[in-house]
Amino acid sequence: MKKTKNTKQLNKNVQVVSTPSVLVISAHADDHIACAGTLLKLKDMGYAINEIVLTTSEEGRDFRDPEGDYNVAELRSQELSKASEFLGVSNTFMFGEEDLNLQYSKELVFRVVQIIRTLRPRVGIMHSSFDWHPDHRAAFAISSEAFKMAATGIQPEKGDQWRTPVVIAAEGMLPVQPNILVDVTAYAQKKLTLWKIYESQAKPKAINFEESLMQVRGYHVRRPGSFMAEAFTTDPTSPMLLFDDGTNQKEVECDF
Template sequence: MISTPDLRGHTVLVLHAHPDDEAIFTGITLRRLADAGARTVLVVATAGELGGSRVPLRAGETIPERRLAELERAAELLGVSRLALLGRRDSGLPGWADARHERALAVADPLQLARDVAEIADDEGAAAIVHDDEHGIYGHPDHRAVFRIGATAADMLGVTGYRVTVDREHLHVSARDRHLVHGAARAAAVPFGRVTAEIGLAVTGTEAHLQNKRAAMVAHASQIADDDVPVDGFASAYGYEWFTRSGARGPLDALGNAHLLAPVPA
């Protein structure tokens, strides 16, 4: 049974690299935190400029404009209290020349961006900062940068850091080639995630939370088509969100730990 803790008075800052990462990797967590009364601050480092668009843009519309509009809609669905942008540029996949662009997140000063994130977190009184793990989940340069930024910001403030990952063993058993991270890892030509034994926390949700997460994902229509995330099997692929932790137990732990390949309702 999934209970709703009382997290009123708690604030959690969630840092991601691109629009849509928040829904794919932390959509259930964000919604459950909001439902529990926590204030959630979503900070996104880039506008995902290099993601292209799978839908036609309006006359005069740019990809960053479309992606940020989609991000705002997804954030609303996930109950985000505040959305902030770091204003860096998408670096592209490993080896792309875009990573050397002067505005690219991959070449930005991580210490300065960590100070920026720490300032937001401090102003908000955040008890925890959620960010990608040291592998960047699947090795994307921007996700690796988000690890450096988020981990440093958490250390600066002495708050709990939750590091986003995926359980590749679970996905191999329950959702082989059905999670978007599979295609992303192939494109990046690197391994993804962690083995089950390395993961300390898995957050899951009710059927309503899963439906909300799916709606937030497909709100990013320029990146995620409806048939990319079929309802049949969605829970197996996206029903858990995985984290390791640095520091003391914090608000995400209060959501309960569904770790170790437990079945998720179809």
């Protein structure tokens, strides 16, 4: 896993690959669990995985020792490193914002914009706007605007504009009314193994929740052999651009 905090030095620090890529924008160190089955599936399809983690996750104490004297942010970062290696993440960007106090700001939006324009992902995955945690809702606002702003000519010093064709929001701690399902039957056990890497957060109840949710969504697939799935919603302010490889994004003259 390659990490960088300094988004001003992106071209020097980031591993940019020619293969298609996905960019996940998470509020906390373990939030990619929500879409881990999909990420594993995309990885097998040849996609490079990149992630932005917006906060230090310092409020998520170890459930096994909630009163212990330890550096929570450091512990969460160590778990993230192990989990990202398991997932095969190419680049992880740690923004270091305060946990439980993530706020929408123009500065944060355009830090994300610079990464989007550098990596030029085919798929963007973000939090749902409808979720229990306030940082998740703030992360949705930041991510949604960043994906849209990256496609405009605003702040050209942040890189050439890029329209991410598919931007979706992962189901979180509150069930959503999904309009996208991804069959992750073949990846369910690896997802649960990934969850257990986050030893400080992997309460048995949390693991059971994730497994049960995959089973419910797997039932909704309604296809023989499909037992586990992950659910997503779309962003109504950013329609998906389907059947497009994302390569033809240069301005051209036209007659209308």
